[in-house]
Amino acid sequence: MAKALRIRGAGGPEVLHIEDFEPPSAAAGEVQVEIAACGLNRADVLQRRGFYPAPKGTVADIPGLEFAGTVSALGQASTRWKLGDKVMGICAGGGMATHIAVPEGTLLPVPRCLDLIEAAAVPEVYLTAFDALQQGGMYEAGAAKTVLVHAVGSGVGVAAVQLIQRAGGVAIGTSRTQDKLDRARELGLAHSILVEDKRFAVGVKELRAQGVDIILDFIGAAYLAENLQALATCGRLVVIGLLGGVSAELSLGLLLAKRASIIGTVLRSRSTEEKVALTKSFSESIMPDLESGILVPVTDRVFDMKDVAQAHEYMESNQSFGKIVMRW
């Protein structure tokens, strides 16, 4: 029988329940995937707590923003995949189930060198990091970019460090944990800054007097002022998350003086067309390096789905480095 993880109410991990469910069938242009594993994300924890409802048109009570599995049914006019293909992808919800139906253009082939459990650690973090770096100007013509990556031990942080190194850029990472910085150094992080009392701009300037070209930020309000200090002329601050608050004083004077930009971004609420476009661009730019094993996803721990409460607790303890993956 098909199963899904349901959020019943809002609160601690006790609101999560594995239940039987009717697998969604593939509509025209869609593909049904039998899911082997699913990456756990901060967004799942926020959704469980009631702070991050699913966008309209998405299943409201099954979390899960990514998955890897096997094509199990084809909708009408779905021609890109065949039954049994191993695929992975992002979704706006519903990834924490044994089955999902998604537009065929949002799927990626599982790299040959990865099994489905390893592949479940790929879509969300690499697509997010790639998209954010792209918006930050990483892949535009010009000199190699220096990028400040906050929470560098997070799944997206680790993926970003790999992509920056691969693109010929220089990654500076921050963390509140020395051990995570040390591990990120082994993955290609050029410089590390241990954040104490939310300060890091002085550390950045010591490493690069003119500041950094791009910042990938998951913290938001608590880091806004220091982020602006740490940016170089024409630098871009890409805000991906708001773990440190949603509202803060902005020095427009400094923004203009530096001719800097602040870019807010989320993947989840994007239209299918936008997700297909991103998947295509990722396919062309990054998939070859995943196929060849140059980029290797970093998974911290794999939990069985029945232990999902433990997995949430582990994520909330901030001990993980890289991805947490749930398997059926």
Next chain:
Amino acid sequence: MAKALRIRGAGGPEVLHIEDFEPPSAAAGEVQVEIAACGLNRADVLQRRGFYPAPKGTVADIPGLEFAGTVSALGQASTRWKLGDKVMGICAGGGMATHIAVPEGTLLPVPRCLDLIEAAAVPEVYLTAFDALQQGGMYEAGAAKTVLVHAVGSGVGVAAVQLIQRAGGVAIGTSRTQDKLDRARELGLAHSILVEDKRFAVGVKELRAQGVDIILDFIGAAYLAENLQALATCGRLVVIGLLGGVSAELSLGLLLAKRASIIGTVLRSRSTEEKVALTKSFSESIMPDLESGILVPVTDRVFDMKDVAQAHEYMESNQSFGKIVMRW
């Protein structure tokens, strides 16, 4: 004898003095221009008051950010222009003089249908509006853009309305003065909003429920929250001026939800290379429409340089619509 307008101290128009000066000679790659007329800008008023010092490497006490005149000397290896050519351009200061020396790549030819007084109203406002619209995404592929232009009666505002219409976009303009809105309508403004008590977002939503794609803002802090409200998904707020304050609370939550961007920009402090690149891009995209008379600069009043104090007072009275020009 060559003359220059000098700022002696900081304060009211009484600190402005016309004095004899030694005309700057053209260095290698530069051209000396004998200036006929110079547009007056808000920046000149701010500099007079002591709030907007010239960037390093620029004459500190002669204001003036644009000019039109005649090539009067060529520096070594300056090959683009010949003596007597009628030219116009932007500069980081020193435009309020009878002579200036500037890099040859920052000059534009005066359109045949304009005299030098009319041409002095062109460089700053059209380059600023073009550059800001470009940063806002106006000229990228995709659907026609809807643009909110604040202070639509200002020089840059009027130029922006013309450029937006010419690019097939829809311009919505704001002003605190009904008469300026009426005049802007005659120039191609599609919709107008009279701003009272710094509110305009509701008015924007009434005109376009999803909000606008681009905002050109000269106000800064006082308009930040309403600007974010008025933006569409993936909209871009381009902040060009800070007449309404330099610091304000930013809702990062809304910025992310809308996947919006805030872009700070200034022309004055840019490097010569950047100014040359902008001049070239403007030359290709906009100059043909100035040459053919499709775009006509809007000059409110022309003052003799000896009446510069009056001109500053007139600008500070906020009565002008379009440009104020100073002639020698």
